[in-house]
Amino acid sequence: MFRMQCFHVLARSSTKSHRWFSSRPIDAEALLSKRTWSVRSLLPSTDTTPDSPQVSSEQLHHLLRLSALPPPKDPSEEARMLRTLSSQLHFVREIQAVDTTGVSPLRTLRDETTEGEQRNEIGLAELKDALCGEDAVGKHHKRVRRRRDQDGQKTAAETWHVLGSAEKLIGKYFVVEGGK
């Protein structure tokens, strides 16, 4: 974060003049030798007992079931899981404390400029091929009907061995033992 602020300042001032550069040299070693922040600040301190609501054993089992993870083998493992979960939740609460008013959540790293959106837009030109794959049927009662069996050749999708990595097969089906 500190580094980003540095670059931001540099970028801004470089457009004006090179006055900042010429005044004094940067001592990178000195700047970076002092720690100003650590991720440890986002974790709960080990000595204090957390005052935030605890995760119950029931909730833990529910979460494990949702994620299809195996339940804990013994009470000590469960206690370990609960401790880990608790510190993870502390971390999440610290993150949630950041003010994000007016900021829409990031979904994925992609081009969010208007040009990017324009490039992504699906319009008439992009669907020209699909529209050509339809017939206008009927003279009096006009309808559209998609033409079937257009592409006879097998696409790449069809040429791999679908059942190749299955442990158990019956005929052409994957097999699942559903008993509880």
Next chain:
Amino acid sequence: MHSSTLRTAPVHLTRALQHPSFTTAHSLRPCVVAKWLQSRRLTTASPRTQEVIPLRKHLKDEAKRKKAEVKRDGDVTSKKQTLDPRLDKWELTVGIEIHAELNTACKLFSSAPAEVSVGDDGGSANSRVADFDAALPGTQPQFQIATLLPALRAAIALECEVQRKSGWDRKHYFHWDQPNGYQITQYYQPFAKDGSLTLGAFDGVPAEDLNGAESITIGIKQIQMEQDTAKTMNVGSSTYHVDLNRAGMPLIEVITLPHIHSPQTAAAVVRKIQAVLKGVDACVTGMELGGLRADVNVSVRQRGTSGIGSSYSGVGGLGQRTEIKNLSSFKAVEDAIVAERDRQITVLEAGGVIEGETRGWTLGATETTRLRGKEGEVDYRYMPDADLPPLVIGSDLVQHLKTTMPMLPDAVERDLEEWHGLSRKDAKTLNEQDNGDRVEFFERTASFLLAEVGTFKSEVATTKERRKTGKLVGNWVLHELGGLLATHQRSWDDVRVTADELKDVLVCLHKNEITARAAKQILAELFQRQPAPDGPYWPSMDTRPSVEQLVDAGNLRLRPLSEDEYEKLAMQIMDANPDMVKAVREKGQKGKVMWFVGQMVRQGEEGTVEPEKAKVVIERLMGG
């Protein structure tokens, strides 16, 4: 089941026989695992092949059943009283979610083919699976833009506002029919919102719901695109076979607002949506073939109150709702809603409380069964899919599709009714046949016929003539040709009678050159003959005769009888059947006159007796 005589086979049976039975459905045994299966997903196994019940037959059966009930119970009020007071006090509210398979060449996020191609091994299990569909680690979804075409048409047909930007979200749950562990759907931002659907009495909406208006409007909350799951089949006690061919197929989910207040309307809504989607080529596999599935949400409240104050998407004052999943026929929709409504009323009247649970329905059951309670509610942990960019739909595309939309079923039926003079019921039945090909044939024949026999004296006269010829052609295309197709169990592709030929027959009939009976005979003859071979290369051994040739060959041209000849024939029949004469004269059974007319037509020479004139003669002789 197959009748080799010319006796007309029952229409519904032959229609059912015409539908090819699809991949064999293994029925789920009602065991705990099966119920759990049902609770997890919409449908996994394909439904049992069901009998197709067309709307006309459904309406007729309902009318017959009501009549039989009245007759049997004698006192109509006794049966209604058990229901009426409760329904006077309690009001039903229903919301429907429909999942329909889109008509596309590829799946939604992979280029695997969506349909079986001819002469290929695509019909076998696990043969149309891309690596993303099988959830191989590291595979990515790729949105197939061609799937937008039917989806947009569906949205426009249901009068929705297409959103320029919409997103893809993951709905997480574990099941063996969901290889990825999540389904890609549009939870937060669907691609179409705020539509509507209009229904009238002819769609099957009961009078109580219409409240004197001509039609009701059901709001559509949204339409979203999502993936279908794989197919699983139960073989043996706890073994399941998984077929990934269906995994990743594109579906649209149409969610209606809770504006529906009766089971009949709910079934009518599902029917109407299926018809609309079929009419714009968006979803062409119907409910009976498993291409369309419905989930319904049912709640009741006391009339005049606001239930428990629960609301859904702006509609407030509702009772606690329960969801019934996996309804796979129109009748099931209606029956399940009736059963659930009655159950809820019983519980509430006894002082109990309805729980918000998920319930199931099996054909032939009397009550819905509980699949999943509130504690078993699944936490789907919806989150935006990071692998897919947002869906951005251009307005030029939407505009183009709006202007080139095919006519919706409502407009087609209204046109047939007002322009061509058909009854609304006939128009509806005609439009349901053969994907609109029957309507095309009808309009062709009607226009040919009008061109030949119309006098076009004035605009008013032309309208009258057009409606008269329209009605005539309608009867012949719907009932006569329909009857022949059913009797000989052929599909419309093999009708062999051309519009020109039918026009020729009807011209002869219109000019009174032949009787109706003779015309039917000619039609049957044309129907049976081999179609004329295409091209001039083959010297036709068995050429298709023209209608004129058939009339001459069968000596069918009408040779009208004189009044005396009619009387002589009538007296002959009356003398042979004194009991029938007594029935008409003394007991006043006027209906039996038609029996005499029939006898005259049959006993007279072919192409001589006209039924209308015969009736007049017989009535005159009977009257004395």
